[in-house]
Amino acid sequence: MDYWKKNISTEKSDTSFNKYSSANKLDDSSISLMLSDISCSEENVAYPAWINLLKDVLNRVDANVIPDATHPEAAFYQLFFPFIDYFSEKLQENIGSSAVHLSSDAIAQLNTGLYDGLFSIAHPVLFHEFNEFPGNASPANLPDDFYYKKFVFAVLSNQFRCLFDKYPLLARRLATKTYRYLDFITTLLQRFDKDKGELARLLQTGPELITKFELNSGDQHHGASTVIIEFENAEKVIYKPVNSGITNAYNQLISWLNQSLNEELKTFRVIDKKDYSWLQFVNHSPCANRNDIRRYYERAGVLLGIAYFLNANDFHLENIIAAGDCPVLIDHETIVTPKLKTLDTEERNTDNAILGTVLETGLIPIKGLNIASQLFGFGSSLLTPESIPALKIKNTNKDTMTLVTEMVTAKQYKNNKPVLNGTVHHLSDYQTEFTLGFQRLYELILSNKAYLLSDNSPIRNFCNVKIRFVNRPTLVYHKILRMLDQPQYLSDATKYGIRMEILAKAYRKAENWSPIIDSEREQLLANDIPAFYMNTCDSHLTLADTKIDLIKLSAIENLYTKIRNASHEDYLRQIEIITSNIGL
16 A cells, blocks of 8 residues: 555655545545455456457467577567467458558568567566576587577477466567557558558559558557558658648648748648548758758748747657758647646746747757757757667577666767758757748738638638647656566556556646546556547547546637737747757
8 A cells, every 4th residue: 555655646645645546436445455365256257359369379389389590689589479470470361362562571570560569568577587597508518599498498388378477467468569569550551552542642653562661650659650661662651540630731831831931841742531641751851052051940940930839849859850951840740739727736947938938849959958959859059979878688599698788879860950961060050040030930920910810811720630639748658668567567467557556646736637547547558658639629638528627728729829929029038048049
């Protein structure tokens, strides 16, 4: 009970725990039952899908037919092979006689995608168990993988029983990952087959043999993620498992801005299929001359202004592509956002200084935050080498295999910076151009207020479209998932569940938060980064038919309010903020 209370509030407050219990409709008898020993039940159980998949996977395990080291760089590959073999066979059955053509490399990449997901979940347990396995250092007269093979045989010889009896949550996590990955890839390929005619028009050439998949090009939400597909002719297309109505609205706004400013801001073509989308791939390309660099940063200032008035957030370095002389914003799920009521009544000065300003967009660095400056959309101008810890496997699949942490130099930028003759150019060297671009956009808004607030405005296109509601920073969810992969939690379902209640700490002073944390639990248990979606015109978040009163202004109201409040004084304030952060 003390452990549970500690996960709810650091001070193990009875008041906080009682409020938590009330919100979750837990009385004393329910809590007592949850903490008691499990007793066997004679009732018939309707097993979930992952149980049936796990049974099918384990039934194909044969310790006498252990796959050889066809993937010598893939740690514990032989233990994951039954799951990968099941996936490969079922995928072939699912796509059947469709006209989807995959190269051998593409098929291998799909298998590797599943391996990477399974390894991410299981490696803390597997390394722990391997290190505890008797004799993991080979004598001179034995092969250097003698005990490694003994370990693999020990796990496979009783169909994982020794491992999964000890770590029941590991069995669930691995089976769930396989089940949902199979469904995700099957759905992707079936949709690709159905939409090939439309894709031919998007690509302006017929989609040919698929030669490459870039999986997990975004966070996994609801079992799916963004995928980049490459064809034999080197053309690429992006698959997103969400609709792109918001992108169409953004493109129409850019069209009006280009005409009004005599600009050539770039957009990309979209096929919106309501439940999913196909997007034109935006290539990172260099600038031709110094004038292109100047034009790039002036347009970057214009885009900062657009993002500011739309109340955009989450535009980190991976959501910006430097396409020649123009930056392109490529992920629009959070390009318009609602204004939230404060969950925690204790106001934080740092947040107050960010909310409602250009800093909220994530495009330029922010002073005082514990976030590396290079992670922001337009990156860092300082480029101070930073070392970060990274896991590395040594002596893969040998008796001396170990997992170590090494410090590596963090990459200072990706495709989010302009390049001329192989040299990257940074924001602080083009402050005049950047602020000029922001000024041009702001003056356009001021001179067109009445029009932008009218029924004929391009802003109207943002009404009644789907957006993602950001409840917590993605990094928080990633940390919780990796924490729950530790052996002590995968071996004890009760401790696993209680530890997950660290989620509740953020809601201790909030009302009506129970449906949100219920959804977060469910999504984290499925190894997803929790995601919530809402309509731009909604003044509440709806989960499980429950309206949650977190919204002060809907996304569309928030947008109109920002335009109404535009003024010369606000412009000067934003310019001051830009100037003080541009050199970080």
